[in-house]
Amino acid sequence: MALPTVLSSGYGLWDPILWVIAFIIGIVIAWMLWKSGVSSYKKGSEQGRPYLSGNAEPAKGEVHIRASNLYWGFTEGIKGYYQRVVPLHTGIATDYLLWIFWVTGILLIIVMVV
Amino acid sequence: MIPGFIATNAPALLIAVPLLGAFLSPVIGIISRDARALWVLAIITLTAIIGYFVAFLVYTEGTVLYVFGAAETALTVPPDSGGIPIRIIFAIDAMSALMVIIAVTVGFAVILYSLSSDSRRSGLEAYYTIFLLMIGAVLGMVSTGDLFNFFVFLEISSLASAGLVAYKVERGLAVEAGLKYLLVSTIGGIFFLFAIGILYGQYNALNIAMLAEVIQWTPLDKLALVLIIAALAAKCGAVPMHFWTPDAYSMAPSAVTAMLVVASQASLYGLFRICFTLYGMTLSYVTIGWVIIILGLLSMIVGVTMAIPQKDIKRLMAYHAVSQTGYMLLGVGVGLAVLGDQALLSSYGTTAMEGGIFHIFNHAMYKGLLFLTAGAIIYQVGTSDLNRMGGLGHKMKWTMIFFIIGALAIAGIPPFNGFASKFLIYESVFAFSPILSIIAMVVSILTLASFVKVFHSVFMGPPLPEHENVKEAPHTMLIGMTILAALVIISGIFPEFFIQNLIAPAANALIDQAGYIATVLGGA
Amino acid sequence: MFWNLPYVAVVLLTVIGLATILLKRNLIKIFFGVGILTSAVNLFIIALGYREGGIAPIYTYAASENMVMATPQALTLTSIVIGVATTALMLSFAVIIYKTYGTVNVDEIRELKE
Structure with missing residues (x-):
């Protein structure tokens, strides 16, 4: 049975409708979890404080983890790669052109030889 | 419904309308800003209608031919010319029609978006002129059947794009980006013109179909192909010629960036058109196929790894554009590498090409959408530095939803359209060479990782005190984003409909070189 | 051979143009290099247009089978116009860059990198 939405690659099939159904079920479960929260929560009271220890709450701007702190481990882990690749992006216009000439030359050798 | 003379001249109107609109918009702008905005909107709507009409004609009746200046629009070879198509010919087959659809859809969405996003700027009289010129040039690039005509439209789109990239000035930064883009494009254009000269000197023809009929594989033809591949790969931002991409994409106004993506893909289209239709079986397809695959692999890996540590939201997305271009090169390159083997072609080559071409369509939609959301964020927050953003999800809910979509x-999560095309690429490339497919999947995971970073640092977290006055983006910007987001969802949920009606004809049009020649030169 | 002279000139101009682009650091001189390269291509195409024994397509009563198609000339004219537009745009960019950065040295125009 072929639904109009089924995508066939010649090796496998994939039906996005199943995923849409899965998405909807996921959203319903999330909604149910959210609904089961404490309904007597009072906004603006002490209940909203993130710390029970009595420590002062830091300013909002300091709680947020900024972009450059993310994936620090990843870039540190493959530092050797980044140390080679990042400096290639020199930002000098003639270097950009030089790369084009290099690629042309290498391609020419490949195409002429093979 | 549509008068006959408009229907027959639709391919010419496809570029005539935006060009006319472009040069009249400063005149209309004398009346008032609103009149100019209405005029630009009317022109792009008309262009979109003509574009869809031409594409409809192509998909229902086959290749549309238009010969400029001939007594009949389909008279490609005049009886007294000795069998040479001397006039400029537009040959719009299914592949061109797909590109036309992409260009007019994104063009309409970005013009709608830029009517409010760029309304605060000065110098708007030139801005819309250049913008419409760029859209017209992209449409010309994808519809023409003539090499030199392609070069002319390539140069128009380069000049217009460079002007738009530099438009904001930004203490010289944008001008620097525009200059780099212009230098790369000019060198690319010179290479392309050299290749045209070589081909013309040997075969006395400029028409792609005419050349395809007589072309051989002499050393001069090899040189011409290398020059064309280098020029167009540089123009579409393949590693290691991608350096201009992050500069230009990050400094251009966001609406322009979304259109620049389409302009790059028009160059990609030119690359595929020349490899498949002009050279076809004569080139050593295994070598050239692997060259394109390796360019694609480098683009995927370097693009995504360079994107992860970026701190500027649009620069990050620009590196992802490089990385996604790699998928298209990979898919179509696999198709090219098995072009001569009919069994392999029908077992996975065609599927790989469909995946690559579907990815062009999908990429234009979701990358355009992402750049527009980035533009909305920058418009409201006033900075593009990811480190200075946070908690915007509280204020900009619609922008956040569009960003998530x-x-x-782009990360290839079902049921959105990126997954559909990547699914085709993974499965078919796995049959060709498993390691390529695994690399493609890893790159997809890294893409997701870096967009999680953007999502977290822009939208999550508590509302920051410095962004207290941030509001949701204006309505016209949201409408522009809605169009693209709707297409992302629809083509994700009904991929088979798009594959069968738009993508498969396009892939077959590329493979079927003999059919193209017969259609264009058939009148002889 | 005398008829090869234009092609020798094309090669010479190409080499000079490439060398100017890659070796000079002044933006204006790099634009010169681009201009020389464009001229090389123009000369190449116009040299291709020469046909021995052909008649220029401007005479009404000449034998029509010996007339030469004027395509290369048309291409060259178009290419010259495009070259002028490109040069004008590049020079105007250089003016703004000089006003804002205070330099036209291509090595120092690298605010955008990595």
Whole structure:
């Protein structure tokens, strides 16, 4: 049975409708979890404080983890790669052109030889 | 419904309308700003209608031919010319029609978006002129059947794009980006013209179909092909010639960036058109196929790894554009590498090409959407530095939803459209060479990772005190984003409909070189 | 051979143009290099247009089978116009860059990198 939405690659099939159904079920479960929260929560009271220890709450701007702190481990882990690749992006216009000439030359050798 | 003379001249109107609109918009602008905005909107709507009409004609009746200046629009070879198509010919087959659809759809969405996003700027009289010129040039590039005509439209789109990239000036930064883009494009254009000269000197023809009929594989033809591949690969931002991409994409106004993506893909289209239709079986397809695959692999890996540590939201997305271009090169390159083997072609080559071409369509939609959301964020927050953003999800809910749609689509998460095309690429490339497919999947995971970073640092977290006055983006900007987001979702949920009606004819049009020649030169 | 002279000139101009682009650091001189390269291509195409024994397509009563198609000339004219537009745009960019950065040295125009 072929639904109009089924995508066939010649090796496998994939039906996005199943995923849409899965998405909807996921959203319903999330909604149910959210609904089961404490309904007597009072906004603006002490209940909203993130710390029970009595420590002062830091300013909002300091709680947020900024972009450059993310994936620090990843870039540190493959530092050797980044140390080679990042400096290639020199930002000098003639270097950009030089790369084009290099690629042309290498391609020419490949195409002429093979 | 549509008068006959408009229907027969639709391919010419496809570029005539935006060009006319472009040069009249400063005149209309004398009346008032609103009149100019209405005029630009009317022109792009008309262009979109003509574009869809031409594409409809192509998909229902086959290749549309238009010969400029001939007594009949389909008279490609005049009886007294000795069998040479001397006039400029537009040959719009299914592949061109797909590109026309992409260009007019994104063009309409970005013009709608830029009517409010760029309304605060000065110098708007020139801005819309250049913008419409760029859209017209992209449409010309994808519809023409003539090499030199392609070069002319390539140069128009380069000049217009460079002007738009530099438009904001930004203490010289944008001008620097525009200059780099212009230098790369000019060198690319010179290479392309050299290749045209070589081909013309040997075969006395400029028409792609005419050349395809007589072309051989002499050393001069090899040189011409290398020059064309280098020029167009540089123009579409393949590693290691991608350096201009992050500069230009990050400094251009966001609406322009979304259109620049389409302009790059028009160059990609030119690359595929020349490899498949002009050279076809004569080139050593295994070598050239692997060259394109390796360019694609480098683009995927370097693009995504360079994107992860970026701190500027649009620069990050620009590196992802490089990385996604790699998928298209990979898919179509695999198709090219098995072009001569009919059994392999029908077992996975065609599927790989469909995946690559579908990815062109999908990429234009979701990348356009992402750049537009980035533009909306920058418009409201006033900075593009990711480190200075946070908590915007509280204020910009619609922008956040559109961003999520775009980010999930680019990362290849079902049921959005990025997954559909990547699924085709993974499965067919796995049959060709498993390691390529695994690399493609790893790159997809890294893409998701870096968009999680953007999502977290822009939208999550508590509302920051410095962004207290941030509001949701204006309505016209949201409408522009809605169009693209709707297409992302629809083509994700009904991929088979798009594959069968738009993509498969396009892939077959590329493979079927003999059919193209017969259609264009058939009148002889 | 005398008829090869234009092609020798094309090669010479190409080499000079490439060398100017890659070796000079002044933006204006790099634009010169681009201009020389464009001229090389123009000369190449116009040299291709020469056909021995052909008649220029401007005479009404000449034998029509010996007339030469004027395509290369048309291409060259178009290419010259495009070259002028490109040069004008590049020079105007250089003016703004000089006003804002205070330099036209291509090595120092690298605010955008990595």
